[in-house]
Amino acid sequence: MSTKIAFIGAGIATSYTLIPFLDSLTKQKNKPVELYIIDKSADFFKGMPYGDRSGKSVLLIQDLKNFISEPHRTHFKSWLNENIDTLQEEFIQNGGHLAKKWVENNKPIYSKGDWDDLYIPRFFFGKYISREVLNRIEKLSKERLLEVHYIQKETTGISKIKDRFIISFKDGSTLDVDKTILSIGSLPYKRLYEKEIKNPLNALYIKEPYGIGMEENMNRIVDFVKARKERNLKTKVAILGANASGLEMIYKICDKLPKDEFQTSFTTLSSHGVMPDGTIDLEKAKSFRPVHLEALSRISSLSAEMISEAAHKDIDEAENLGIGAATSVGIISRGFGSLLPKLNRDELLNFACFHGNQIGRRQRCAGNHYLSVVEELSRINRFTHLKGRFSSLEENNEGLNLIYKVHDSKNSNNDGHETFNLVVNCLGSVNxxxxxxxxxxxxxxxxxxxxxxxxxxxxxxxxxxxxxxxLFIAGPLLAGNQIEDKIFWHLEHCIRIIWSSNVLSKNLWASLTEKVAV
Incomplete structure (x- = not known):
């Protein structure tokens, strides 16, 4: 009898768990395995960021060398070289003028096989990784070592009866399996506004960039802005959150609705009031030292809070010197990274749960392909950045009134407010x-x-x-844990997902023979 294993969520954490797992099955050929791959979307093995829900004209937030680790990167680049003609054609067909510009600027580089410094279209990676998994599935299925079932349904619950898991779906059906891997990606977006829009000409609210799909959202945005233009109405856009998805929304809107043709203005709201940085200053990088973190190297007994306080002081110093996150992030990260081995297990987990993300929020980086759009909007006085915390949204006669808290020098919060026509929620996830x-x-x-x-x-x-x-956990829901000798305060980056998924694959394989994973 085969072992029944369910993967709930079919993104890249599932893909990078399956690849080494299926390779082990090929080599060792134990008893047959029956896999159930469950996802509410059809983006099997790609996930939301790299599949159809993100669309085919958004780019990686990191360059390729920082996105994916070896040996996977070399293999991916070989695949890119073999398939680039078809990929770039699909990219241009689905994008706008910025997509054409990307190809024009970068084709001389990738035509020579030089990919490492490029911020490539994300769907390239989705096509690659899904093919890697499917190739293995097809081979093992022919050898009758593997049977795979794809279930496109929304999971509503899991219960356990003795040693079996009963997975329940929204349509009322159930599934009975031996093992379950929970790999659903990041937590759901915060719900900020759920009222019905009364005046659809003046107000449009996008509750999250990718839920129904980026392209469907973009179609709604394009129709809305064009309808307003026909009546000679300008459109004020508010992007809630200065993170990767916020930058993508600005980029996509300007790609589909060129700023020279459509009178759109953009405002972002974020608690730190700072946009991600994309320019490394090599001279300043040579001279900047994280002196507060370096001072801790001489102390034998450290706490997570001590390391965090020192890191924030060094970030403050970098900002005072006009050194951006792109220049300081590696220096700061190496500084506190060298101190983490001095912490005991409890303090390591304390750092992972409470401090790592706080440091990371102050050191956001992005590619200049996104930031150049913001810079151009700023140059023509059509971009502003508000520092504050979201409070509420209310529809009025002109659009959606955004109310936010502004922290002033007197250590109190004042309400700021401004009315926008289009508001996009990129503020991140619930907890x-x-x-x-x-x-x-x-x-x-x-x-x-x-x-x-x-x-x-x-x-x-x-x-x-x-x-x-x-019941195994994969991907972002592993945040706040220590896995082998590494701690994770978030697992949004592909390199971290690859590493942790590889460990999970070994543990899952060991569980089939009831071995204890080390």
Whole structure:
């Protein structure tokens, strides 16, 4: 009898767990395995960022050398060289003038096979990684070592009866399996505004960039802006959040609606009031030293809070010297990274749960292909950045009135407000203690199968990456844990997902023969 294993969520954490797992199955040829790949979308093995929901004209937020680790990068580049003609044609067909510009600027580089410094279209990677998984599945299926079932449904709950998992779906059906891997990606977006728009000519709210799909959202935005232009109405756009998805929305809107033709203005709102940085100053990088972190190297007994305080002081110093995040991030990261081995396990987890993300939020970086659009909008006085925290949205006669908290020098909060026509929520995700947590995640917590760790953005796992016996966690929900000798305060980057998924694959394989993973 075969072992039945369900993967809930079919993004790249699932892909990079399956690749080494299926390679092990090819070599060792144990008893047959039956896989159930479950996702509410059709982007199997690509996931939201690299599949159809993100569209085919958005780019990586990192250059390729910082996006994917070796030996995977070399293999990916070989695939790119073989398929680039078809890929670039598809990219141009689905993009606008900025997509054509990307090809014109970068074709002389990638035609020579030089990919490492490029911010490539994300769907390139989605096509590649799904093919890597499917090739293995097809081979093992022919050898009758593997049977795979694809289930495109929304999962609503998991229960455990003795040693079996019963997975429930929105349509009322269920599935009975031996092992489950929870790999659903990042937590759901915050719900900021749920009222019905009364005047669709003056107001449009996009509740999240990718939920229904980037392209569908873009179609709604294009129709809205064009309808306003026909009546000689300018469109004020508010992007809530200065993160990767916020930059992508600005880039996409300007790609589809060229700024010279459409009178759109843009405003972002973020708590730090700073846009990501994309320019490395090599001279300043040579002279800048994280003196506060370096001072801790002479102290034998450290706490996570001491390291965090020193890192923030060094970031303050960098900002005072006019040194951006792109220049300082590597220096600061190496500075606190060298100190982490001095922490005991409890303090390491303290850093992972409470401090790592706070440092990271102050050191956001992005490619200049996105930032150049913002710079051009700023040059023509059509971009502003508000420093504040979102409070509420209310529709009025002119659009959506954005109310936000402004922290002033007197240590108190004042309300700021401004009316916009188009508001896009890119403020990020809920946490595991939120009142509006999805019923599925709440079910996992309520029935005791998963327990939030102190970070409240990830589930506690044991040394085998199990939230409970035979329920494994993959991807972003591993935040706030130590895996082998590494701690993770977030797992949004592909390199971290590849590494952790490879460890998970070994643990999953060991569990098939009831071995204890080390």
């Amino acid at each position: 595991l203690s939120s009142n509006d947590l999805s019923p599925f995640l709440q079910n996992l917590i309520d029935n005791g199968l998963c327990k939030p760790n102190p970070s409240n953005i990830g589930f506690h796992v044991d040394e085998s990456m199990q939230a409970s016996k035979n």
